[in-house]
Amino acid sequence: MTTAYDVQILSTGGYVPGDPLDNATLEKYVGPLPDDVLDGIQVRTRYWMIDPATxxxxxxxxxxxxxxxxxxxxxxxxEPEELDLIVVCTATPEYSLPNVATTLQHYLGLETVAAIEIRGACAGWVQALDLARRQLEDGTARTALVVGSEAGSPILAPHFLGKDPASVRMRDRLTLYTFGDGAGAVVLRAEPAGTPAGTAEPSAFVNACVGGLRKPGMEIIGGGTDVPQAEQLRRRQLLQMKVDVPGTTTFGPQVFVRAIQEMARKDGRSLGEFDAIVLPEGNADYFAAEYEAAGLPAADIRALDGRIVENLADVGATGSAAVPLSLDAGWTSGRIRPGDRVVLLGIEASRYVYTGLSVTWQAPLPA
Structure with a gap:
């Protein structure tokens, strides 16, 4: 007879590198953005793993x-030795191989553990969490670590290093002001279903790519195998981050609306019945003017008010780390409490992927 298991998130962790880089300081390196544009992207500070001066x-x-x-x-x-599974999501690894999951295993001092890396950026950490959850539910593993980590600043640096800030292109400034680096993690554990420690409400999961025939909303070009290396070296920049601002601005709200409506249907709840919706890269006001046009009823727009958990203004858009960093901020601040029904929602712009997972939070506030 197969034993059934329930899975709980025991804790979160977060890390951002160095000192906060505020907009006034960043302006000295990359030039200014108009006030209305700064208000639109919402980011006040971000953290970079590079020294912006050098x-x-x-x-x-x-x-x-x-x-x-x-x-x-x-x-x-x-203890690290208790881990059976490590799943890491990143879009900015140090190397193609070895992957970040196995490097993290090495840093944690583990000789043997199941280690998996996912390259899914903003949506990938929720995919990683669901993958780990399923392996714990079926008994493949008992204790798992799920990490999202992103290091985008080295890709951004060539846009401004060694240049007069006034010469940095406005579209590059928009990207530079938006993105930050960091990492977030959770620890999961499975307990036999029906035991006091193994009583949990079932989760619901959604996942789709809805931009397969659209122009990419975001691209990181270079360092891959798209053309010969000699041709890559002749490019203006070896690595380049490109964002389709008009495309993401117009289509992004539609992706969010589709994702949150499917999540509510799958979970069998209205939006007002969720206690917290972790949507890290933009608060409820970010797309508010576009929600109704994208098909979200006015009652649902009102229901979002006070339920969004996010920290974009404090850390910037952090890709794979965005959802776990927001979750960490929500839990450690007391915004997410035991008994809360929580939606973890990631939206990724390169091909417009959304992914969501609902959980009933059980971990008490950390000491």
């Missing part, structure tokens, strides 16, 4: 993942 790396992706992981493990009272 481009020198202060830390790397895997070490940020380690810092967040160790904090989550300590809060959970779990």
């Amino acid at each position: 481009g020198r790396h202060v830390i790397n992706n895997s070490r940020m993942a380690e810092r967040a992981s160790r904090q989550a493990l300590e809060r959970a009272g779990v």
Whole structure:
């Protein structure tokens, strides 16, 4: 007879590198943005793993993942040796191989563990969490660490290093002001269903790519195998981040509306019955003017008020780390409490992927 297991999130952890880089300081390096544009992107501070004056790396992706992981493990009272599974999501690894999951395993001092890496950016951490949840539910593993870590600043640096700030293109400034680095992690544990420690409400999961025939909303070009290396070296920049601002602005609200409506249907709840919706890269006002046009009823728009958990203004858009960093901020601030029904929602712009997972929160406020 197969044993059924319930899965709980025991703890979160978060790490952002260095000191906060506020807009006034960033302006000295990359030039200004108009006030209305700054208000639109919402970011007041971000953290970079590079020194903005020199481009020198202060830390790397895997070490940020380690810092967040160790904090989550300590809060959970779990030793690294208890882990059966590590799942890491990132779009900015140090190397193509070895992957960040196995490098994190090495930093945690683990000889043997199941280690998986997902490259899904803003939507990928929720995919990673669901993958781990399913392996714990079927008994494949008992204790898992799920990490999202992103190091975008080294890609951004060539846009401004060694240049007169006045010469930095406005479209590049928009990207520079938007993105930050960091890592977030959670520790999961499975307990036999029906036991006091193994009583949990079932989760609901949604996942779709809805931009398969659209122009990419975001691209990171270079360092891959699209053309010969000699041709890549002749490009204006070896690595370039491109964002389709008009496309993401117009289509992004539609992706969000589709995602949150499907999540509510799958979970069998109205939006007003969720206690917290972790939507890290933009609060309820970010697309508010576009929600109704994208098909979200006025009652649902009102229901979002006070339920969105996000920290975009404080850390910037952090890709794979966005959902776990927002979740960490929500839990440690007391915004997310035991008994809350929580939606973790990630939306990724390159091909417009959305993914969502609902959980009933059980972890008490960390000491």
